[in-house]
Amino acid sequence: MAGRAQRMPKSLRITSSAFVILWFILAAFPFVWTVWGSFKVELDFFSIADWTNAITGERTEAVYGSPFTLTGYAGAWIQEEFWRNVLNTGIVCFFVVTISLTIGTLGGYALSRSSYNYTFWLLITALIFRAMPPITLVAGYLLPFFEWNVWGILPTTIIVLVAINQPFTLWMLHSFFKNIPSELDESAKVDGCNQFQAFRRVIIPVMWPGVITTGLFSFLLAYNDFAVGAMLLSESNRTMVPAIAAFLGTTQTEGNVMFAVAAVVSATVPLFILVMFFQRQIVGGLTAGAVKG
Amino acid sequence: MRHKTFFWFFLPTGLAMLLFIALPIVSVLIQSIFAPHPAVLVEVENCTPLVGCTTETTIDQEATAALRAKQPLGRFVGLDIYFDRGHVAIQEVGKIWTNFEGWGPFFSELGDLPFYRAMAFTLTFVAVVTPLTIVLGLMIALAINSLHRHLKGLMIFFSLLPMIVTPLIGSLILFWMVDSRGVIGSALVALAGDPNFSLKASTGLMWVALMVYGVWHAAPFAFVVFYAGLQTLPADQLEAAQIDGATRWQQVKYVIVPHLMPLVTFVALIQLMDNFKVFEPIVGFNAAAHAQSLSSFIYNDLGGETRQLSSASATSVITIIGVAILLSPVLVRTWRDFKGSR
Numbered sequence: 342m343a344g345r346a347q348r349m350p351k352s353l354r355i356t357s358s359a360f361v362i363l364w365f366i367l368a369a370f371p372f373v374w375t376v377w378g379s380f381k382v383e384l385d386f387f388s389i390a391d392w393t394n395a396i397t398g399e400r401t402e403a404v405y406g407s408p409f410t411l412t413g414y415a416g417a418w419i420q421e422e423f424w425r426n427v428l429n430t431g432i433v434c435f436f437v438v439t440i441s442l443t444i445g446t447l448g449g450y451a452l453s454r455s456s457y458n459y460t461f462w463l464l465i466t467a468l469i470f471r472a473m474p475p476i477t478l479v480a481g482y483l484l485p486f487f488e489w490n491v492w493g494i495l496p497t498t499i500i501v502l503v504a505i506n507q508p509f510t511l512w513m514l515h516s517f518f519k520n521i522p523s524e525l526d527e528s529a530k531v532d533g534c535n536q537f538q539a540f541r542r543v544i545i546p547v548m549w550p551g552v553i554t555t556g557l558f559s560f561l562l563a564y565n566d567f568a569v570g571a572m573l574l575s576e577s578n579r580t581m582v583p584a585i586a587a588f589l590g591t592t593q594t595e596g597n598v599m600f601a602v603a604a605v606v607s608a609t610v611p612l613f614i615l616v617m618f619f620q621r622q623i624v625g626g627l628t629a630g631a632v633k634g
Numbered sequence: 635m636r637h638k639t640f641f642w643f644f645l646p647t648g649l650a651m652l653l654f655i656a657l658p659i660v661s662v663l664i665q666s667i668f669a670p671h672p673a674v675l676v677e678v679e680n681c682t683p684l685v686g687c688t689t690e691t692t693i694d695q696e697a698t699a700a701l702r703a704k705q706p707l708g709r710f711v712g713l714d715i716y717f718d719r720g721h722v723a724i725q726e727v728g729k730i731w732t733n734f735e736g737w738g739p740f741f742s743e744l745g746d747l748p749f750y751r752a753m754a755f756t757l758t759f760v761a762v763v764t765p766l767t768i769v770l771g772l773m774i775a776l777a778i779n780s781l782h783r784h785l786k787g788l789m790i791f792f793s794l795l796p797m798i799v800t801p802l803i804g805s806l807i808l809f810w811m812v813d814s815r816g817v818i819g820s821a822l823v824a825l826a827g828d829p830n831f832s833l834k835a836s837t838g839l840m841w842v843a844l845m846v847y848g849v850w851h852a853a854p855f856a857f858v859v860f861y862a863g864l865q866t867l868p869a870d871q872l873e874a875a876q877i878d879g880a881t882r883w884q885q886v887k888y889v890i891v892p893h894l895m896p897l898v899t900f901v902a903l904i905q906l907m908d909n910f911k912v913f914e915p916i917v918g919f920n921a922a923a924h925a926q927s928l929s930s931f932i933y934n935d936l937g938g939e940t941r942q943l944s945s946a947s948a949t950s951v952i953t954i955i956g957v958a959i960l961l962s963p964v965l966v967r968t969w970r971d972f973k974g975s976r
Contacts, residue, residue, distance in 0.1 A: 372807065468964070
């Protein structure tokens with residue numbers, strides 16, 4: 342592949358490398374900076390006097406005798422009980438992923454094996470639902486949920502997030518199942534299985550790569566949700582992201598901004614690990630839709 | 635698959651979407667044409683000997699509660715909420731139109747109406763961020779594709795971070811840096827030579843910052859899709875172009891970009907949908923005073939002590955209509971694909 346003609350001239354190679362480095366800094370530096378700053382006091386993190394303080398931690402050293410301090414984390418996790426929000430996010434994510442994959446695989450499989458006109462209309466409806474901002478639906482939830490006394494609790498939010506998740510899950514799994522040849526389940530039906538048995542014995546064993554990728558994106562949707570959680574959960578049941586937004590609203594006293602910084606870093610760590618282990622699946626999932634159009 | 639089998643397979647997911655997406659839309663529609671009952675007022679005349687009579691207006695709690703119980707939806711107002719000052723503002727726009735003095739003042743006066751401000755920001759955001767995302771994504775893909783094999787994986791890992799991070803968290807991280815006390819903010823102050831220079835004080839700069847966040851957040855998606863496309867680029871086409879003496883720029887323009895064109899359309903569509911939803915950065919940047927999007931407009935109506943359901947519902951309906959208009963070209967295309975693939 343790397344013939345002489347393919348090799349880049351020197352000037353272009355330098356420009357290209359410089360651009361990659363610039364992008365690398367743009368993408369990674371904000372995270373590095375915030376993680377580093379989360380171990381400092383506020384006067385260092387927001388250092389108006391001298392920006393190098395944010396790196397050396399001069400004020401932090403003056404207060405705590407060391408350039409690193411865990412006060413931000415202690416304040417967020419212990420004083421503000423951020424661990425409750427983490428636990429809530431864990432519960433919400435677990436159930437949203439499990440439920441939406443279970444009902445999504447059934448639906449996606451059915452859509453991929455049917456070619457009537459209503460299949461198309463269902464997919465189109467799902468596309469419109471996917472494009473709607475979730476917050477447009479919230480006004481419709483509030484009155485009934487107050488009326489039935491289910492506002493503010495986790496199960497309500499889980500069901501709502503599952504439903505909001507379905508359009509995307511259906512589209513993704515639909516295209517994955519399209520790639521599994523229908524001869525597989527057809528031949529199982531010839532051998533005497535009904536449709537569900539064919540699905541269980543033939544399709545389920547081969548569907549896992551697609552399901553895992555879809556599950557990753559369902560997880561991200563539930564984890565990253567702000568609009569639904571902020572509107573439908575009571576204060577004690579808040580998930581991480583609305584809780585961080587609430588930190589900023591209420592904690593104006595000095596030092597408490599660092600609680601939010603520490604909470605932000607804590608909430609980013611799982612995502613970081615997720616990308617580390619599932620990079621291939623995430624890239625595959627993003628491009629799967631593109632290949633199918 | 636037979637209709638009956640299809641029905642049972644699709645039932646759970648269909649039910650979820652029906653109950654928690656389709657019905658809420660209906661409920662939003664209904665709420666948007668009803669307004670809450672005003673409190674029932676009664677005038678009570680208090681007469682005290684020697685002092686005289688005073689009339690006092692008080693809220694008749696009982697009658698108000700009875701009225702609310704009788705018609706829980708509120709009173710029917712038709713399209714009034716859509717046309718009031720907080721939304722399409724027919725009267726105000728009419729007034730501005732009759733005093734028409736050129737397009738400049740017309741648009742600036744229109745921009746004083748909250749709904750039009752939100753609409754203007756949302757559409758500007760979509761129109762600016764979408765093309766910039768595509769261009770930046772393509773540049774990153776081309777640059778990273780020419781790297782050494784071992785570096786590629788590492789670069790893809792770091793490139794994914796801005797996209798995968800929770801939007802609210804990502805915008806907070808950037809906001810803390812561009813804050814006038816943050817590292818980029820203080821650098822900007824030094825560059826501008828004005829100690830009072832602040833992003834938070836200027837509407838224009840705030841819009842720019844929000845759009846920079848938008849591109850930063852979305853470029854990795856475009857990059858990944860284009861990068862995957864580059865892997866399927868037929869080598870012989872590129873070789874043929876080289877033999878014909880095409881420069882590197884000509885190769886990009888006439889071979890690579892046409893090959894990636896279907897992917898550009900795909901990224902553009904996804905970005906149109908996602909940028910139209912723009913919401914979290916406005917909360918994260920605390921920018922509500924300078925910029926509102928349609929979503930944050932609804933959020934502000936719903937939040938706080940008084941939940942203005944009718945107003946939020948009307949904006950929601952208008953937003954959903956906007957989404958449908960935005961998507962109509964896609965729908966036509968999908969229909970053709972569906973007909974073709976059958």
